[in-house]
Amino acid sequence: MAQGIFFFVVGPSGAGKDSLIEGARAHLEEAGRYVFARRTITRSAGAPGEDHHGVTEAQFRALVNAGEFLITWEAHGLSYGLSIDLLTALSNGRNVIANGSRKMIRELAGLVPRLIVVEVTASVDVLAARILARGRETALQARARVMRQVEPLPVDIETIRVSNDGALEQGISRFIHALANATERLRLRRVPLSTGLERVAYLPMHSAFLSAADYLGSSKVDLLAEGKSLSVQIHGMDAAALLASDEIGLSEEAFAHWGVAEGAEIALRRTPSPASRQALMQKVQGQELGEAEYEMLLRDIIEGRYTDGEISAFLVSATRSLSDAEVVALAKVRTRFTPVMHWDRPIVVDKHSMGGVPGSRITLLVVPIVAAHGMAMPKTSSRAITSAAGTADAMESVARVDLTAEQVQRCVEQAGACIAWNGRLNHSAVDDVMNAITRPLGIDSNRWSVASILSKKLTAGSTHVVVDLPYGPRTKLKTQAQARELGDLFERVGAGLGLTVVAFATDGSRPIGRGIGPALEVRDVRAVLANDPQAPRDLRDKAIFFAGQILAWDPAVGSVEVGRQLAEKLLTNGQANAAFERIIDAQGRKVPVLPGPLTYSVRASVEGWVSELDGWRIGEIARRAGAPADKSAGIDLMVGQGDQVQEGQCLYLIHGANAADLDSASVLARMSNGVTITPLL
Known part of the structure; x- marks a missing residue:
């Protein structure tokens, strides 16, 4: 039996996590596929808020010592815990939904078979209004609370985002839809279509599991299976003979590249992640980013999760506004994509x-x-x-x-x-x-x-x-x-x-x-x-x-x-x-390459002194002669800046091994040889 998914719901105060979870409970709990975790909290059971198991601090410590909790954390002066029994529900194939703390994501990911973080969001104004409606904080306190910096979500853990800034019914519907998309799996099928370098996946237009239209467009999607991921462009397909309603197809090239067996269960994840896309938009708007944000962004760019247009917008902005701290952050992040050499020496x-x-x-x-x-x-x-x-x-x-x-x-x-x-x-x-x-x-x-x-x-x-x-x-x-x-x-x-x-x-x-x-x-x-x-x-x-x-x-x-x-x-x-x-x-010594045997002499047209050597033009002539691909090709300067020259004197020799390339270089030199001679008075 496939193990269940642990949905860890996080979000700022006022986002409405409890309301969405309770709304989903009313729709989903009876079917038996979902378990809604009841947290143990060191506050009285009759206190306003979520339905929880209230205990004293002493009782909470006793439960910890008895190994009754899967994870515990501290927040707002209270202790929180989730029961170890949730692992049994997961092993029985049931999906767990729990309200949690983002600082516990990394630890929880190592304890459950598959973790999906559900980030509930809302605009700053909506968050502040909801906190004020509780009547426990002033407007200034509410504003300060929603504007505080929060720990960024890990970039390597599957995350889905649910916006809850409208009517509650709409937020609950979005929440349930997100859970359904994450739990419904499609079987992998190889589709006999060639797409060249582009990696393409196909969704049936009339799927019983998800709406293909939701995934069409320029943004890419990650396919997840067997501990591997593949970033693809989604195309729709209306051909039952090639793709059943519970299947996802891969083009020939994408299938060969990924190496996942046909028939494997596939999960879909929209890419880039909301946090990554938010970081990109912040940079496009000229804001300063940190090291974690740049790592997330560069990884998504390297793995093909952004379009060329989006990358171009990011780069144009980055050329205009990079602080010293950002340059340091970028340099550190870039080293994580390249093997590092180590030397047992104090100075290298x-x-x-x-x-x-x-x-x-x-x-x-x-x-x-x-x-x-x-x-x-x-x-x-x-x-x-x-x-x-x-x-x-x-x-x-x-x-x-x-x-x-x-x-x-x-x-x-x-x-x-x-x-x-x-x-x-x-x-x-x-x-x-x-x-x-x-x-x-x-x-x-x-x-x-x-x-x-x-x-x-x-x-x-x-x-x-x-x-x-x-x-x-x-x-x-x-x-x-x-x-x-x-x-x-x-x-x-x-x-x-x-x-x-x-x-x-x-x-x-x-x-x-x-x-x-x-x-x-x-x-x-x-x-x-x-x-x-x-x-x-x-x-x-x-x-x-x-x-x-x-x-x-x-x-x-x-x-x-x-x-x-x-x-x-x-x-x-x-x-x-x-x-x-x-x-x-x-x-590894090689037979030395000698200057090319074919030469063309560029000579002074007048007597005078060399007032300028245009290295860019001279280099261009050397390239026309075949350098650097032809290592024997190039230019041998016979004069330097400030030298006096006679009419007809050799200014430089063009070397090459290919007569056609040498002729081309000589034509370029006759047009403009890069040596400015000021005639003698």
Whole structure:
């Protein structure tokens, strides 16, 4: 025999829980399917209110000691208890309805076979009016009582909501209807219809158990069975041959994905939960949300319970109004959707750059410098989205980067560090959903980005993080003031997360290094590590600056100045170069990708001096040549900003391995090559 459901009724004072329960008793108790729990309370049995078993405090304690209660709680100076006998009713297949306290939900969920919370609600004005009608409180007291903060309902426990802000008969009808929907089960059937990526369930239009029309629309519904849930879009079906009146059908793809046996009993739950939808609406209206609300919202968004339009509205609002506390809350919540790496070290360091500067591959220098000193740096990096190379793209030209968490652990043990792709490590399911909407709409938010970035540092197990914030005409941050403001936010939010974060505004007005594209950038890195006199000085200097900041976190180093001196020493004596080779071996050495054999020379049209290098345009040309997918493709800069050039002198070489891509890049360069030359007077 299937066990019954425990309906735990909660709601604020004045919501009318007792009235709804008594109204339902009159309609349902005689049939014998429901048991209406009679609470034991430490007040006299003749007191106004619900029908209860009144006892003294001493009698209540004696019942507790005798094990007579399933649960007990304290409220308003009274003790409440529900009988242990209710478990027997549940085991006999009867459903229990009990008036309770929301603070006991979690405990009760662990004691009964299936718990459904019934939240009875009403507007603030209705609640206050009902409390006033009792004649026990003033208008001010009643208002204060209904406005007080209440503990949010657990997001992982099935909840149904009943509005009771109208006539009592209407509220009772809603309450009974909610109970019926929860108790009537449908049998699962596989429907021979294909819906592609969309997960669809079908309800018979003339069901004897529920109204299919109640579930149609854009909102999704959760199916519950065998401890599993599946979020689906509901469609109606009027075909008795395919779907009986007591069945629910699943499309071929949804059935295969869920893995629940055909014929299983299915329960339906509307999604998102009322509490989740209320949180979303509050954010859309610009209100501040807390950690629990963001966890509930992001989980529903990831699991497909909101439409793209609803997510877009939420994101647009979130880009406009996120407090520091909300950024901290978002970062904490995001870590719960990604595995966290743990390290048995007091200091684990990391570096992040907001990017936008072509050729600035300083991470491939900072990591081996830090590793050469003996500090742990499990660096996880992204691939390029709009640039000619990301850190992972560049590293992949010499080593494997698609590492598992276990392989990262091994690399750090062997080499002190790694430079891995974050796609297999702290890849964010939240970003998958959000980016699919934000990128086409052009939605961007520095505050949202800070939460995303620092959550990934937390999941990587970092304790100390340095942040590079380039600013310039073509970067994300246009001015030094914007970069400094964002740096302050990084540091404040980092402190709120228990991280040590320092951020620096850096000049992003021009490319750094000579190479732009994976193989060419690694060539520059190797030149710096090998102390080649022709190595790009700007790349070396910036790497030493950031490595010095990180090394200063070692108590044995003590200061940033000493840290910089140490970083330069580790480069000069070859220890950083040796550390880089150890990291490559630990990750899995590959035959190095060399710059593409096909080249096109972009030359100066006039004599003069280089007044501007447009890194964004030059990077675009590198991408047209095939970077970063073609790791040999890119641009080799032959001049720097401020250099004097002759007419016909080579400004840069475009490298590639595909003639068609190279031709396309050369056409783009002839239209506008990204190098501004001011003629000599």
